[in-house]
Amino acid sequence: MPNPFTPTAGARPPVLIGRDAVLEDFRIALEDGPGAPGRLSLVTGARGVGKTVVLAELTEIARTTGWVTIDETATPGLLERVRLSAVRAFETLDLAPGKRRALTGFTVGRLGGAQFVPPPPPRSPGLREALEELLSPVEERGSGLLVTIDEVHRKEIDDLRQIAATFQHLVREDRDVALVVAGLPSAVHDLLNDDVLTFLRRADRQTLADVPLDDVRVALSTTIAGSEVDITEEALDVATTATGGYPFMVQLVGYHVWRRADDGVIEVEAAAAGVAAAQVRLGSTVHEANLASxxxxxxxxxxxxxxxxxxxxxxxxxxxxxxxxxxxxxxxxxxxxxxxxxxxxxxxxxxxxxxxxxxxxxxxxxxxxxxxxxxx
Ligand SMILES: Nc1ncnc2c1ncn2[C@@H]1O[C@H](COP(=O)(O)OP(=O)(O)OP(=O)(O)O)[C@@H](O)[C@H]1O
Ligand SMILES: [Mg+2]
The missing domain is CATH 1.10.10.10 (Winged helix-like DNA-binding domain superfamily/Winged helix DNA-binding domain)
Incomplete structure (x- = not known):
């Protein structure tokens, strides 16, 4: 039986703890149509609290409702990648054959011989044009477009400005779009202080926090039971308390405690040893990354x-x-x-x-x- 816990950045956890309200807000925003506040949101929270995981869940919700989604991370070339994704998404949409553009070259007869007429160069619409072109057929079939941008950072501010400005236009025109960006609190703070990004200041702010210990206990217990391993009540208490309600630590503790099951049972000693191993991992990943920044x-x-x-x-x-x-x-x-x-x-x-x-x-x-x- 593989270890059911997921102590890896961005990995979908076996049980998503304490995010029902955030997901529900987003579902409602999609239903409510253009102009709903949740269609422009900003997900923030400490390292390892689950921002990337929430973005992935929002994407999943949008997709199951038939929306087209573009998921990006704010690294160099962001704007161009969003643009290209929109162009590609448009090209792969199921359009009626008549609407498809001819992409192959053709030959025309001419005095003195045949001349090859090359296909038109691939069109290269700007971001706004690319998104509008994609949106028309998407909206016609009653859905919309979600763009998510993870790990926003001051370094990519120029691209983010242009993307924000484009979305501002689309929102004003009542297009069926949603934009969700995620980042560490300090990065988001930097961005919101930028005059050109005032648009984002009006975004719905979802600040992700640690999750309640009661919910952690249930999640650990059901995940472990689901993998056909037993855990004693005492061991479950030790593991639960050690997470401090911090989502990444929930996975780390779960992972290391689960590994120490003996004959399909996790006793309190095993739980304590697993917790100690989880703490070491937490230090070498989260603490070092936090301190280095x-x-x-x-x-x-x-x-x-x-x-x-x-x-x-x-x-x-x-x-x-x-x-x-x-x-x-x-x-x-x-x-x-x-x-x-x-x-x-x-x-x-x-x-x-x-x-x-x-x-x-x-x-x-x-x-x-x-x-x-x-x-x-
Ligand atoms: N709600 C949750 N319940 C249980 N586990 C979670 C939850 N959210 C995240 N996790 C787990 O926590 C870890 C970190 O999640 P994620 O990578 O989404 O955090 P992050 O906020 O994006 O971190 P970073 O700031 O480093 O990008 C992953 O192992 C993930 O499986
Ligand atoms: Mg992340």
Missing amino acids: LSAVDRTYLVAMAQDDGPSRTSAVAARMSRDMQYQNVYRDRLITAGIIKPAGHGLVDFAVPYLREYLRDHAARYEMQGRLTEE
């Missing part, structure tokens, strides 16, 4: 926070960094925007990613050193 001072701030067992006083963090409150505030805000820490009451902050505190304690020397070196 931060500045050295950001990291020093986190190391200063990690000295506490619970929420940290911002005044204590400032003191540990030997800086004033104003300086501290700059980094506090940056880290909140990045989704790494969260406010935890007046004058308090806490980690927003499970086990980051423990990871930083284990690796403090490395990250603290970097912070000092760059600062002095």
